[in-house]
Amino acid sequence: MQTDIPVAWEATSPTSEEPGVSPRPIHVKSTAAVLEELPGSVPERREDRPHPKAHNTQVEHYRENRKGVTKSEPALHAASSQDMKIYIPYESAEMCVTQIAHDIERLESKHREIVKELESSFKATARENQECVAHRIRSHYQNKLISLKKMLQIYQEKVEKKNVDLDKQVVALSAQNRQLLEEQRSERRRSEEEALQWQREKSKIMEMFSNRLDMLHQHQASTLQELQMARQEVGKVQEMLVQSAQAQEAKEAAEAEACNESKTPLEGAKLRLEELKESLYKREREITELLESQSPVPPVPLPPCTVLLSRVIQKANAVCRASDESKALLAHMIEENQINLKQSQNKLSQLETEGGDKDRSEENESQLSLLQETVKELEVSQLALFCIKTGQVPAIRECDAITELEDILGQGTIQTLEGVKRFAEKFVVLQDEMKLAKEEKIKIIENYTSERTLRKKYYNMIEDMKGKIRVFCRIRPVNQTEAAQNSAVVVEKIDDFSVNAETPRGPREFQFDKVFSAEATQEDLFQDACRLIQSAIDGYNVCIFAYGQTGSGKTYTMVGDKEKKNPGIMPRSFNAIFDIIRENNTKFEFKVSAYMLELYNDRLQDLFASAGGEGQAQGKRVEIKRNRKGVVFAQGAVTKEASSAQQLYALFQQACANRHIAATKMNVESSRSHLIVGIKVESKNLTNGSVSTGKLSLVDLAGSERAAKTGAKDHKLKEANSINKSLSALGM
Numbered sequence: 069m070q071t072d073i074p075v076a077w078e079a080t081s082p083t084s085e086e087p088g089v090s091p092r093p094i095h096v097k098s099t100a101a102v103l104e105e106l107p108g109s110v111p112e113r114r115e116d117r118p119h120p121k122a123h124n125t126q127v128e129h130y131r132e133n134r135k136g137v138t139k140s141e142p143a144l145h146a147a148s149s150q151d152m153k154i155y156i157p158y159e160s161a162e163m164c165v166t167q168i169a170h171d172i173e174r175l176e177s178k179h180r181e182i183v184k185e186l187e188s189s190f191k192a193t194a195r196e197n198q199e200c201v202a203h204r205i206r207s208h209y210q211n212k213l214i215s216l217k218k219m220l221q222i223y224q225e226k227v228e229k230k231n232v233d234l235d236k237q238v239v240a241l242s243a244q245n246r247q248l249l250e251e252q253r254s255e256r257r258r259s260e261e262e263a264l265q266w267q268r269e270k271s272k273i274m275e276m277f278s279n280r281l282d283m284l285h286q287h288q289a290s291t292l293q294e295l296q297m298a299r300q301e302v303g304k305v306q307e308m309l310v311q312s313a314q315a316q317e318a319k320e321a322a323e324a325e326a327c328n329e330s331k332t333p334l335e336g337a338k339l340r341l342e343e344l345k346e347s348l349y350k351r352e353r354e355i356t357e358l359l360e361s362q363s364p365v366p367p368v369p370l371p372p373c374t375v376l377l378s379r380v381i382q383k384a385n386a387v388c389r390a391s392d393e394s395k396a397l398l399a400h401m402i403e404e405n406q407i408n409l410k411q412s413q414n415k416l417s418q419l420e421t422e423g424g425d426k427d428r429s430e431e432n433e434s435q436l437s438l439l440q441e442t443v444k445e446l447e448v449s450q451l452a453l454f455c456i457k458t459g460q461v462p463a464i465r466e467c468d469a470i471t472e473l474e475d476i477l478g479q480g481t482i483q484t485l486e487g488v489k490r491f492a493e494k495f496v497v498l499q500d501e502m503k504l505a506k507e508e509k510i511k512i513i514e515n516y517t518s519e520r521t522l523r524k525k526y527y528n529m530i531e532d533m534k535g536k537i538r539v540f541c542r543i544r545p546v547n548q549t550e551a552a553q554n555s556a557v558v559v560e561k562i563d564d565f566s567v568n569a570e571t572p573r574g575p576r577e578f579q580f581d582k583v584f585s586a587e588a589t590q591e592d593l594f595q596d597a598c599r600l601i602q603s604a605i606d607g608y609n610v611c612i613f614a615y616g617q618t619g620s621g622k623t624y625t626m627v628g629d630k631e632k633k634n635p636g637i638m639p640r641s642f643n644a645i646f647d648i649i650r651e652n653n654t655k656f657e658f659k660v661s662a663y664m665l666e667l668y669n670d671r672l673q674d675l676f677a678s679a680g681g682e683g684q685a686q687g688k689r690v691e692i693k694r695n696r697k698g699v700v701f702a703q704g705a706v707t708k709e710a711s712s713a714q715q716l717y718a719l720f721q722q723a724c725a726n727r728h729i730a731a732t733k734m735n736v737e738s739s740r741s742h743l744i745v746g747i748k749v750e751s752k753n754l755t756n757g758s759v760s761t762g763k764l765s766l767v768d769l770a771g772s773e774r775a776a777k778t779g780a781k782d783h784k785l786k787e788a789n790s791i792n793k794s795l796s797a798l799g800m
C-alpha cells in the first residue's frame with residue numbers, strides 16, 4: 069500500500085563522528101510506532117529501520133518519500149533491516165524533527181481534512197439516509213393519506229347518500245305524520261260529531277218509540293174492546309141462527325117466514341161487521357199515518373215499528389262492533405244471560421213437575437209465577453242480545469186475520485150458515501192474534517227496557533273509552549294586574565291536546581285530553597263536560613273537579629264570574645240536569661237532591677247547616693263513608709231536594725255564602741277551602757218501575773300555593789298548609 073506518511077526519527081544521544089557536527093544521540097522512535105498512531109498507515113517492522121550509517125540515505129530516502137517518490141518495498145526493507153541506535157547530526161536531526169513536525173502538522177491537517185471529509189461524507193450519507201427514510205416515510209404516509217382520502221371520500225359519498233335517503237325518509241315521515249295527525253283530528257271530530265248525532269238520534273228514536281208504543285197500546289186496547297163487542301154480536305148472531313135452525317126444523321111450513329126472520333138478524337150482523345171492519349181499517353190507517361208522520365225516514369215496506377226497532381238494533385250492533393272490548397262485553401252478557409235462563413228454566417220445570425195444580429201452596433204459586441216472569445224476561449233479553457249481536461230484527465207477526473175477515477165479508481158468504489160459522493172461527497183467530505199482539509207488545513216494552521239499559525251501558529262505555537279520568541287544561545287570559553306589570557305568558561297552546569310551558573329548567577311540553585286556549589268560552593268548556601251529566605242521570609257516578617294553582621281560574625271555571633255573566637260548569641250543569649229531566653219526564657219520574665260541603669282545615673263542614681239550620685248546628689258530624697254498593701257518600705250531611713234548576717241554584721248560592729274566602733297577594737278572592745257539590749239524581753222507569761240512582765259531584769278545589777308568593781301568615785298560613793296537604797293527598 070502506498071503511503072506518504074513519513075518515517076519518524078528520534079535522537080537518543082548526541083554523536084560527533086562527523087567533524088563540525090556535534091552529534092547527539094537521538095533515540096529514534098520506531099516508524100511502526102509512529103505509523104500506528106496514524107490513521108490508515110501500514111505499520112513498519114523494526115527491522116525495516118535504516119542503519120545509522122545510512123542515515124543520510126535514509127533521510128534522503130525520507131525526503132524522496134516526502135516528495136512523493138515511491139521507493140520499492142524491498143529497498144525499504146533493506147534499509148531498515150536492523151533495529152539499532154543511530155546517531156545523526158543535530159542539524160540534520162533538527163531539520164528532520166522540524167520536517168517531522170511539519171509533516172505531523174500536515175498529517176494533522178490532512179487527518180482533519182480526512183475527518184472532515186469523513187464527517188461530511190457521513191453527514192451526506194446520513195442526510196441521504198435520512199432523506200431516503202423521510203422520503204420513504206413521506207411516500208408511505210402519502211400513500212396512506214391518499215388511501216384514507218379515498219376511503220373518506222367513499223364514506224362521505226356513502227354518508228351523503230344516506231343523508232339524502234334519510235332526508236327523503238324524514239320528509240316522507242313528517243308528511244305522513246302530518247297526514248296522520250290531520251286524520252286523527254278529523255277522526256276525533258267525526259267521532260265526536262257522530263256520537264253527538266247518534267245521541268240526538270237515539271233520544272229522538274227512544275221518544276218516538278215510546279210514543280208509538282203508547283199509541284199502539286191505546287189502539288190495541290180500543291180494538292180489543294171493539295172486538296169484544298163484535299164477539300158479543302157474533303154470539304147473538306149465532307144464537308139467532310140456532311133459533312132459526314130450530315124453527316126451520318119444527319115448522320117446515322113456515323120456512324119462508326123463518327127465512328124472512330133470519331135474514332133480518334143476518335143483515336143486522338152484516339151491518340155491524342161492516343162497521344167493525346170500517347173502524348178497524350180506520351184505526352189501522354190512523355196508526356200507519358201516525359207512524360209515518362213521526363218517522364224520520366221515508367216509508368218502507370216494513371211496518372214502521374219494525375223499522376224503528378231495526379234502526380235501534382243496528383245502532384246497538386254498530387256500537388258493539390266498534391271495539392273488541394264491547395264485543396267481549398256483549399259476548400259475556402249473552403253467556404251470562406244464557407246461564408241464568410237455563411238455570412231459571414230448570415227451576416221452573418222442576419217446580420212445575422213437583423206437584424199438580426191442586427197441591428201447590430200459595431207460596432209455591434207465587435214462586436212459580438215469579439219464575440215464569442223471570443224466564444220470560446231472560447228470554448226477551450236473550451232475543452234482544454242476539455239481535456244486537458247479529459244486527460237482525462226479530463220477526464213481527466202481521467195481523468192477517470183482519471184480511472181474511474175482510475175476504476169473508478167481501479165474498480158475501482156471511483149470508484149462509486156456513487159463512488157465519490167461518491166468520492165466527494176467523495173472529496176467534498183474530499182474537500188470538502190480538503192476544504198475541506198484546507204479548508208482542510209486552511215483549512217490545514221489555515225489549516225497549518233492555519235496549520235502554522244497553523244504551524245507558526254503551527253511552528257510558530263510549531264515555532269510558534275516552535278515559536275514565538280525563539284531564540282538560542284551560543289557559544287563563546292575562547288579568548289587568550298582570551298586564552300592568554308586563555308579565556310574560558308562560559303557557560302556550562300547541563294544539564288541541566298539548567301545551568308548552570316555560571319552566572325554570574327550560575320549555576316543557578305537556579299532553580292533555582283537551583286543551584282550551586285563553587279565548588275558550590265557558591260554553592266551549594261545558595260542551596265537553598255536559599255529556600257526563602247524561603251518565604249521572606243514567607245512574608253512574610261522575611265527578612268533575614278543577615285543580616290548579618291559586619288564581620289560575622278554578623272558581624271561574626266551576627262557578628263563573630262574580631257578575632254572573634259567564635256562569636261556570638256548576639250552574640250550567642243544574643240547567644242541563646233539568647233539561648234532560650224535562651225531555652224524559654213522560655217515561656221517568658225523577659227526584660233531584662243535593663248536599664254541599666266544604667273541606668276547610670282538614671274538617672268537613674256542611675254548607676247547608678248554616679246558623680239556625682239543621683245538621684251541624686245540631687251537633688251532627690259529617691263523615692265520608694262508602695255504602696255496600698261502593699258508593700261514597702257524606703254521612704250526616706243535610707240533603708235538600710230541588711224540583712227546578714232555579715231552586716238548585718238558589719240552594720247553591722245559599723251554600724256559597726257560607727264558604728271560606730279570603731284575599732291573598734295572588735287572588736283577591738281566594739277560596740280557602742275545597743267546595744264539594746253533590747247532586748243525586750234518582751230516576752224511576754214508569755214502564756217497568758225500576759229505579760236507578762246516579763251522582764254528579766262538582767268540586768272546586770282550593771288552589772295550591774306557596775306561602776312566600778301569597779303572603780300568607782298566621783291562620784292563613786295554617787289554611788295554606790292544610791290546603792297543600794290535602795292537595796298532595798289527592799295527587800297521590
Ligand SMILES: Nc1ncnc2c1ncn2[C@@H]1O[C@H](COP(=O)(O)OP(=O)(O)OP(=O)(O)O)[C@@H](O)[C@H]1O
Nearest residue numbers: 544545618619620621622623624735738739770771
Ligand atoms: N278564563 C278566564 N277568563 C277571564 N277571567 C278569568 C278566567 N279565569 C280566571 N279569571 C279571573 O281570574 C281571577 C282568579 O280566578 P279564580 O278566583 O277563579 O282563581 P282560583 O283558581 O279559583 O283561585 P283560588 O284557588 O285562590 O281560589 C278572577 O278574577 C277570575 O275572574
